[in-house]
Amino acid sequence: MAVIDLANPTRFLRIVDRVLPWLIGATVFLLAVGLYRALNAPDDYQQGATVKIMFLHVPAAWFGMFGWALMSVAALGTLVWRHPLADVSGKAVAPIGAAFTFICLVTGSLWGRPTWGTYWVWDARLTSMLVLLLLYLGVLALYWTAEEPGRGARAAAILSLVGAVNLPIIKFSVDWWNTLHQPASVFRIGGSTIDPSLLTPLLIMGLAFTLLFVTLHLAVMRNEILRRRIRSMRLMQAQEVHA
């Protein structure tokens, strides 16, 4: 089956119905394994048990940022190629990305208090991540308040592309400016600086969050396709009444 076949919403729904139960099963399994490994991981020699917050905070940050990157690609699909599922995908990913970004900010704050001595500091990494959450809320507001869905979708797509500028700022903020936040320690040139006893559960949780993200994204896309079907059926019904 060619990728272009997925452009057909009916075929897409059939595929989602088939793969979703397997994805849910795999997500639950990996989350269970990841949480077991995370909660039984050894304490860090400096941070003690608070390092357990890393297993939630880091994957949430990855998928808060990945969500926006995906929304930017979907925005190109909406504005340039007018792919029928591009806007559905972009709209579906916004609440999920916002939720992961929120989790990242709250868990980071709860991790910061015992390790840095403060819940919050207006430094580049934390502030740029807060900006990401505000951008997500902006996109959601555009989708939810637009009277004409097409206009809302175009406005959200433009904001998605403009907001993508924030992604490299988040990523390199720890290198460009002085910050309390530690520099990259998982994916970096020269290899990870994290001990394997902590890195393995982190990567398992990263994989579990990947599956959770994909599962939620497909499920929300399915809901959105059904919502658009209902809208078009109601419009047709209204046209018939007025004819």
Next chain:
Amino acid sequence: MNLGPHADFIVAAYAVTLFVVAALIAWVLLDYSAQRRILGDLEERGVTRRSRRKG
């Protein structure tokens, strides 16, 4: 499992994450059942999509 002197922060981080993910899943499930119900009602009333119409 000993969470040490900062157990409150660790428990709070896991609780917030669990709550947000559970809320997201609940929203997805409730929205899905609502859309299916509305779609079923419309189809029962004979409203069909343009692509389903014949002739």
